[in-house]
Structure formats: C-alpha cells, structure tokens
Amino acid sequence: MALILLTNDDGIRAEGLWALEQHLSRHHEVWVVAPETEMSGASHSITLHRPVTLKPYGPRKFSLSGTPADCVLVALHAVLPDRPRAVISGINAGFNVGEDVFYSGTVAGAREAALLGVPALAVSVAPGADFQAALPFVDRVLDLLLREHRPLLLNLNLPQHRPVRGLKVVRLGNRSYVDPVHNQGGNRFVIGGTAQWQQDEGTDLWALSQGYAALTPLIVDLTSHEDLERLRRSLSG
Ligand code: MN
Numbered sequence: 001m002a003l004i005l006l007t008n009d010d011g012i013r014a015e016g017l018w019a020l021e022q023h024l025s026r027h028h029e030v031w032v033v034a035p036e037t038e039m040s041g042a043s044h045s046i047t048l049h050r051p052v053t054l055k056p057y058g059p060r061k062f063s064l065s066g067t068p069a070d071c072v073l074v075a076l077h078a079v080l081p082d083r084p085r086a087v088i089s090g091i092n093a094g095f096n097v098g099e100d101v102f103y104s105g106t107v108a109g110a111r112e113a114a115l116l117g118v119p120a121l122a123v124s125v126a127p128g129a130d131f132q133a134a135l136p137f138v139d140r141v142l143d144l145l146l147r148e149h150r151p152l153l154l155n156l157n158l159p160q161h162r163p164v165r166g167l168k169v170v171r172l173g174n175r176s177y178v179d180p181v182h183n184q185g186g187n188r189f190v191i192g193g194t195a196q197w198q199q200d201e202g203t204d205l206w207a208l209s210q211g212y213a214a215l216t217p218l219i220v221d222l223t224s225h226e227d228l229e230r231l232r233r234s235l236s237g
Helices: 017-025 068-079 103-116 130-149 204-209 225-235
Strands: 003-007 029-035 054-058 059-066 085-094 120-124 154-160 167-169 174-178 182-183 189-190 192-200 211-220
Touching: 003 017, 003 068, 003 167, 017 029, 017 085, 017 120, 017 130, 029 068, 029 225, 054 068, 059 068, 068 103, 085 103, 085 130, 103 120, 103 154, 103 211, 120 130, 154 204, 192 204, 211 225
Parallel strands: 003 029, 003 085, 029 059, 085 120, 120 154, 167 211
Antiparallel strands: 054 059, 154 211, 174 192, 182 189
16 A cells, blocks of 8 residues: 555546546555646646646545646645655556657656656556556556665556557657648647657557557656767867
C-alpha cells in the first residue's frame, strides 16, 4: 500500500484517469489532482500570473484550474498528507512518443514529479484504444518504480495491437508531422498535421508498430554532453 498521486493532461473528467484510479485504488492510497479542463499539448508550462483554484471532486480527488505541472506542484506542496511514493500521469488517450515528449502535458506531469525527486511514470495508449490493456503493464512498471533506490522518470505507451505482445524497453524515436500548420484562410491557422513514423529498430515507435508496449526511461538533464567538451575546448578560456 503506497501513497500515489495521479494527474493527467486530458482533464479531470477523462476516462483514462478514472480507469487508472479504480485499478490502483484496490492496492494503494490514491490521490488525484488533475486539470479542470483539457491541457493536452500544454507541455511543462506553469501558471504564474493568476491564482489557480483547487476544487474537491470526491474523497482524495481534486481538480485544479491549471496545467499538469501546476497540479503536481500544488499536490505535493499543499494537498497530499505526505510525500507520494510515485506520481503517475495519464492514462492519455493518444501516444506520447518520440518528439511528442516535448509537447506532452502527460509527460510533463510526470517530469515535474521527477524534478521534485519523486519516481514518476507517464502512460499513454493508442488513439481510440481501450485503457484496460494498459493496466497490467502499469502494475509491472509501478512495482519496479517502487523498488528502485533512485527516482526514475518513465514513459510508457501501449500499442493498438491486441493482445499486446509484451513489453520492450526502448529509446525515443522520431515522429515528424507533415503540414503542421494549416492555413484556414485569412489569418487563421490550425496547428497539427499528420504524424509520420520512423520505425528504427530499438525505438518506441518501432516497438509500438510491432504490437509491443514501449517503455522509455527519460532524464531531465538536457545538456549535450557530447558538445560540452568540444565547446569547452574551443571557446573556454
Ligand atoms: Mn492528452
């Protein structure tokens, strides 16, 4: 029985959040602090120039008029009775793979927890897929998270394929978007486009395309260690 915080970026009413909450409540003390409205694509933004409002949504459950990162910050500093053993963000309706991790509010919720030193997991499923198939994989990964000695930041994606063929631990792949800016006419633009997957072996996109769940360990340090030494040699002094 562990104290676990759930958040997401699809908002407090999202089905994926409650599938996760129901499942984990059987064995853990689960708290929920999730955005009042959908925050997909909010990335790691925080609300600085206005107060955010916390509203009760049920026992140990709250909505917040903010982003996923706001939710984790407020939960850890002002809501939870104790430090959580883990934070899980999701289950998101739609993949968060490759470069998506930069835009994703789901991943940012988990990353905020990691910044605060708490083990964290982001969970996403194929667009339109059921959430139930993700739950046994969440159990396995959460088990590992709770046993590790240092806080991990993990990104889990579930494929469309049923039954899921297994789990692969993989690196982030590349997913680019064709026509990411669509001109609707005049000065109106729609951001989005069509995703193009590069299925290099050993990547999350590859594992998902083969019918496997994809698990990627992430780090918060964005320093390019490769360039650090080179630039130090040529520019420092
Ligand atoms: Mn979302």
